[in-house]
Amino acid sequence: MANQYVDLETLKYLLFQVQDLKEVLEQERYSEYDEEAVEMFIDSVKDYADKEMYPYFKEMDEHPAHFKDGEIVVHPQVTKYMKEAGEMGFIGAPFDYDAGGLQMPSMAVNASSFIQEAANNHLPGYVGLTLGAAELIVHFANQELNQTYVPKMISGEWGGTMCLTEPQAGSSLSDIVTSATPDGDTYKIHGQKIFISGGDYQGAENIVHLVLARIKGAPAGTKGISLFVVPKNRPKSDGSLESNDVTTVADFQKMGQRGYCTTHLFFGDKEDCTGWLVGEPNQGLRYMFLMMNGARIAVGRGAAAIATGAYHASLNYAHERPQGRELQSSGKKDASQEQTLIVNHPDVRRMLLLQKAITEGSLSLVFLCSKYYDLSVAASDEKESERYKLLLEIMTPIVKTYPSEMGITSINNGVQVLGGYGFCSEYILQQYLRDIRISAIYEGTTGIQSQDLLGRKITMANGKALQLLSEEIKQSIGEAMAHESLAPYAKKLGAKLELTQEVLQSLMGYAMQGDYQRFLADATPFMEFFSTIVMAWQWLVIGTNAQQALVMGSKRNSEEFYESKLHTMKFYFKYELPKTQGLSEILMDKEALTLNTDKKIFA
Amino acid sequence: MANQYVDLETLKYLLFQVQDLKEVLEQERYSEYDEEAVEMFIDSVKDYADKEMYPYFKEMDEHPAHFKDGEIVVHPQVTKYMKEAGEMGFIGAPFDYDAGGLQMPSMAVNASSFIQEAANNHLPGYVGLTLGAAELIVHFANQELNQTYVPKMISGEWGGTMCLTEPQAGSSLSDIVTSATPDGDTYKIHGQKIFISGGDYQGAENIVHLVLARIKGAPAGTKGISLFVVPKNRPKSDGSLESNDVTTVADFQKMGQRGYCTTHLFFGDKEDCTGWLVGEPNQGLRYMFLMMNGARIAVGRGAAAIATGAYHASLNYAHERPQGRELQSSGKKDASQEQTLIVNHPDVRRMLLLQKAITEGSLSLVFLCSKYYDLSVAASDEKESERYKLLLEIMTPIVKTYPSEMGITSINNGVQVLGGYGFCSEYILQQYLRDIRISAIYEGTTGIQSQDLLGRKITMANGKALQLLSEEIKQSIGEAMAHESLAPYAKKLGAKLELTQEVLQSLMGYAMQGDYQRFLADATPFMEFFSTIVMAWQWLVIGTNAQQALVMGSKRNSEEFYESKLHTMKFYFKYELPKTQGLSEILMDKEALTLNTDKKIFA
Known part of the structure; x- marks a missing residue:
């Protein structure tokens, strides 16, 4: 089952060599880990995913989670997986030892999650949300809430969710109306939440919802939102559970990730739903957003993983399927020849290399951002920590968006490699294409990430984050320049950095004139422009590492x-990077065509 | 139900004004039609589609065609539609009066099919294939076959299919092995065919298969393929039917177009399957390809239609869904304001305008190619006819590919407009996204269309087709230059024509050196490059027409x-045309990265 859904050699290469996990392991915080321990962990995850996740991938799509008789019916593997994920440490991995966790660097945690998501992206979300909900409690809730909930969540006995969206408030969280009425030390919660992933399932002993709600009398908008722990079943003083008036009223059937349930929840239908305030009142959105970087990296990681599974499926097909013949120098084909494998057709190779460039580049980006996170947490020097925080801030919308958007393109090419079979349910490619589509919507759509990138992150701390990122890129350019064969690529990237400056100067003009609508109108094309350049940087880094290994005669890999890797870098620079030219023209074009005016442009 | 799935005003504007149907109606062949008659026909089609097609669109997806007890079960509307399509003239429309048809120009026929496909793309394929199969008989078979089959097919009583693909021969038709053994005046057919759309359905009185097979002893490759009529039930001399040993052995379940059955057929399992040769032996592929332009225009038209349905669904949603607030000049939002409709957000407008530009531009292209077809058939002057034939030849791979590929992009943006709801089965966007995916595969994949464009059409008749097309484009540029406000766009298009010359000169170098693999290696990026420019031409033509109407104070439209229309033209030139810059860089880059070499590039 070599490389059936993930190429572990490349994963380890990116983790250990390219993004140099060692630098993180050297920090005091992670002193109990060495590379060997992380590698063993990764191998055990792959082993588990081979046996308990990948075999159920197609089945979970074909038998989707669904609402029946007041509850959500999921594939039996969900319950098994939650329990085993607890045992294997998948949930506890990132938590501090103090909180009962394994205090593992997020680089290693994300490697583990990536493998699981590549194997079967319908399962890890249950763990991911439990972990995210527990993290909110650990970071912001009092000791009692910690003691009551966190151990049960880390062990996988209780699930967790994040309840943000309401029917009238999708991307616009300031319009949340779910209410919290003080009732002694606790609150009575009333309202409904939609799109709640992992919100309920048959046989779950408990589900711990982290709910955004508005305390009666709180200020309007985002400043009046608080965070509550609202369990499906509330623990009584004797430790037993009683219903907490949280009702699943419906589910959402979806085009993909059909094994991962998406629910519609009612809180307090019988006025008997208790919520426990997390931290201070009116700080809910702030708490949520302090955890948001991790959640957004997770979405990008999941998208990269889904696209990786698809890449290997189409690559394997291309190596097995004979079809047509190679063109001869005459421009003709010789029908008397045996058919050739389709991997030998240049157009098929182009589609496969595009997938390789997008998926491996995306994984590199995920590890890089994880490293920034780890170093921001673990660095002993505060200035260093601050530096990594800023780098993480500016990279987060990119690591969320690039794998999500380009992952769609990648899988779309994978489907095309299979021709008619790509469209058929019997083959797995179409499922990957359906599954990945949510990634560009989860945790803030591409439009919102793009506004975050251009409107907040580029300008934050007087442009300091962008400056730090540029320095990182320039350093990589310098390292690549040391190799004659890489110099042309390094120079190309340098030129694109200069182009970025030009584009930003042009856009900043609008902001300085106070025309923020215009400034942000093309935020999404800017995201495409900038993330394409960031990905070129990642490929230059990979290429430099591979070139060095060749020069040094390294035997770690063949x-x-x-x-x-060098070939894929060249492919990226030839086939992907040039699109930034056209994008820069769009971004510097003075004509405004999308602003809201009186003109009936859709007449 | 205004513009629920199609904007009839725009359709008529493109048909009558922009592509000037009148020029076709002036031909002797179409003298019984005038604009009023065509408009009445179109209105009746829309009326029919509103009542009998659109209401079943979602239902047919949710209850897919499937194989059960040896037959294909389809939605009951299929049988009703086939019968009514016969009555309404949908099948007979393009046929000559002599053949029992309505001798309608293909511009009008394609307008009708487009409306039907926008309403419910799961139904028209049954008619389209019946029509295509009947056309092959009319053009190439003897009188007896014509009399036996064509009237029953035109009336919708009998269905028809095209049987090309075999399990070992997908895109590579030279590898067909289905055999035909002479048996008196007829042949015994033996073999299997896969991916046969509309190949069987419950209650069909008869299905007439047009089958590619190899007569025993025929030359290898494409030169040894003949075409046969192979009915499911063969007519006896008394007119009654008996089984012809054509068995449906399975179906293909698909990610989209699930109401449109795709079957796996066995011919001659009991050695009792009779085939009637169409025309001459070993000419099968030639006959098939003589009809292929029509089939490829039909795929592009269907893709444009699916994307059009999706565009209107997301446009309507954007006009109904309040969410978030407009940015104020301060760069802040005022949470005390009412939420605004999402159509007012610039990023949403960008996504909607992109859909508008792609879908309306694609429809314009479909009408243009239909016009070339009509004039090639109807022009009295042979030189004129030849001119239109060449224009049709070079445009066919483009009209097949642009709407298919960019239709995916278009609908992908439509899904994004709906946010989380776009991913939910309750909303229709996800269905459009699944349905359209086959278009880039049907009737020759994008890779094959691209090789056809660059490898055959660009060079055909010593480059004459390209020269004619360039003249057409230059004439449009000249007309646009007459309007000061359009001159900048006309000049941009002119520059892109020059860039095309540069790109082609660079590519032709490889062909002249005999390096055909290298010449065609980037055919697909060339398709994207050239079709993006062709689409800019279409938008310049539309813009010029609209500008003239404004200048003349025309009251036909508001x-x-x-x-x-002018706004959408500007949008296309700002947001889409610039991508040709990067594509030209790819195409002129000397590095070859996708050719088959000994290098293990996927190691």
């Missing part, structure tokens, strides 16, 4: 392996 | 309507 020569072919390193050559293949 | 000023807002014309302004909206």
Whole structure:
């Protein structure tokens, strides 16, 4: 089952060599880990995913989670997985030892999650949300809430969710109306939440909802939103559970991720739903957003993983399927020849290399952002920590968006490699294409990420984050310049950095004139522009590492392996980077065509 | 139900004004039609589609065609539609009066099919294939076959299919092995065919298969393929039917177009399957390809239609859904304001305008190619006819591919407009996204269309087709230059024509050196490059027409309507045309990265 859904050699190469996990492991915080321990963990995850996740991937799509008789019916593997994820440490991995966790660097945690998501993206969400909900409690709730909930969540006995969206408030969280009425030390919660992933399932002993709600009398907008722990079943003083008036009223059937339930919840239908305030009143959105970087990296990681599974499925098909013949130098084909494998057709190779460039580049980006996170948490020097925080801030919308958007493109090419079979349910490609589509919507759509990137992150701390990122890129350019064969690529990237400055100067003009609508109108094309350049940087870094390994005669990986990375870098620079030229023209074009005016442009 | 799935005003504007149907109606062949008659026909089609097609669109997806007890079960509306399509003239429309048809120009026929496909793309394929199969008989078979089959097919009593693909021969038709053994005046057919759309359905009195097979002893490759009529039930001399040993052995379940059955057929399992040769032996592929232009225009038209349905669904949603607030000049939002409709957000407007530009531009292209077809058939002057044939030849791969590929992009943006709801089965956007995916595969994948464009059409008749097309584009540029406000766009298009010359010169270098693999390696990026420019031409033509209407004070459509077309033209030139810059860089890059070499690039 070599590389059936993930290429572990490349994963380890990106983790250990390219993004240099060692630098993180050297920090005091992670002193109990070494590379060998992380590698063993990764191998055990792959082993588990092979046996308990990948075999159920198609089945979970074909038998989707659904609402029946007042509850959500999920594939039996969900319950098994939650329990085993607790045992394997998948949930506890990122938590401090103090909180009962394994205090593992997020680089390693994300490697583990990536493998699981590549194997079966319908399962890890249950763990991911439990982990995210527990993190909110650990970071912001009092000791009592911690003691009551966190151990049960880390063990996988209780699930967790994040309840943000309401029917009238999708991307616009300031319009949340779910209410919290003080009732002694606790609150009575009333309202409804939609799109709640992992919100309920048959046989779950308890589900711990982290709910955004408005305390009666709180200020309007985002400043009046508080965060509550609202369990499906509330623990009584004797430790037993009683119903907390949280009702699942419906589910959402979806085009993909059909094994991962999406629910519609009612809180307090019988006025008997108790919520426990997390931290201070009116700080809910702030708490939520302090955890948001992790959640957004997770979405990008999941998208990269889904696209990786799809890449290997189409690559394997291309190596097995004979079809047509190679063109001869005459421009003709010789029908008397045996058919050739389709991997030998240039157009098929182009589609496969595009997938390789997008998926491996995305994984590199995920590890890089994880490293920024780990170092921001673990660095002993405060200035260093601050530096990594800023780098993480500016990279978060990119690591969320690039794998999500380009992952769609990647899988779309994978489907095309299979021709008619790509469209058929019997083959897995179509499922990947359906599954990944949510990634560009989860945790803030691409439009919102793009506004975050251009409107907040580029300008934050007087442009300091962008400056730090530029320095990182320039350093990589410098390292690549040391290799004659890489110099042309390094120079191309340098030129794109200068182009970025030009584009930003042009856009900043609008902001300085106070025309913020215009400034942000093309935020999404800017995201495409900038993230394409960031990805070129990642490929230059990978290429430099591979070139160095070849020069040094490294035996960690084969020569072919390193050559293949260099080839993919070249592919990215030839086929992907040039699109930034057209994008820069769009971004510097003075004509405004999308602003809201009186003109009936859709007449 | 205004513009629920199609905007009839725009359709008529493109048909009558922009692509000037009158020029076709002036031909002797179509003298029984005038604009009024065509408009009445179109209105009746829309009326029919509103009542009998659109209401079943979602239902047919939710209850897919499927194989059960040896037959294909389809939605009951299929049988009703086939019968009514016969009565309404949908099948007979393009046929000559002599063949029992309505001798309608293909511009009008395609307008009708487009409306039907926008309403419910799961139904028209049954008619389309019946029509295509009947056309093959009319053009190439003897009188007896014509009399036996064509009237029953035109009336919708009998269905028809095209049987090309075999399990070992997908895109590579030279590898077909289905055999035909002479048996008196007829042949015994033996073999299997896969991916046969509309291949069987419960209650069909008969299905007439047009089958590619190899007569025993025929030359290898494409030169040894013949075409046969192979009915499911063969007519006896008394007119009654008996089984012809054509068995449906399975179906293909698909990610989209689930109401449109796709079957796996066995011919001659009991050695009792009779085939009637169409025309001459070994000419099968030639006959098939003589009809292929029509089939490829039909795929592009269907893709444009699906994307049009999706555009209107997301446009309507954007006009109904309040969410968030407009940015104020301060860059802040005022949470005390009412929420605004999402159509007012610039990023949403960008996504909607992109859909508008792609879908309306695609429809314009479909009408243009239909016009070339009509004039190639109807022009009295042979030189004129030849001119239109060449224009049709070069445009066919483009009209097949642009709407298919960019239709995916268009609908993908439509899904994004709906946010989380876009991913939910309750909303229709996700269905459009699934349905359209086959268009880039049907009737020759995008890779094959691209090789056809660059490898055959660009060079055909010593480059004459390209020269004619360039003249057409230059004439449009000249007309646009007459309007000061359009001159900048006309000049941009002119520059892109020059860039095309540069790109082609660079690519032709490889062909002249005999390096055909390299010449065609980037055919697909060339398709994207060239079709993006062709689409800019279409938008310049539309813009010029709208500008003239405004100048002349035309009252056929409102000023807002014309302004909206001009706005969309500007949008296309700002947001889409610039991508050709990066594509030209790819195409002129000397590095070859996708050719088959010994290098293990996927190591």
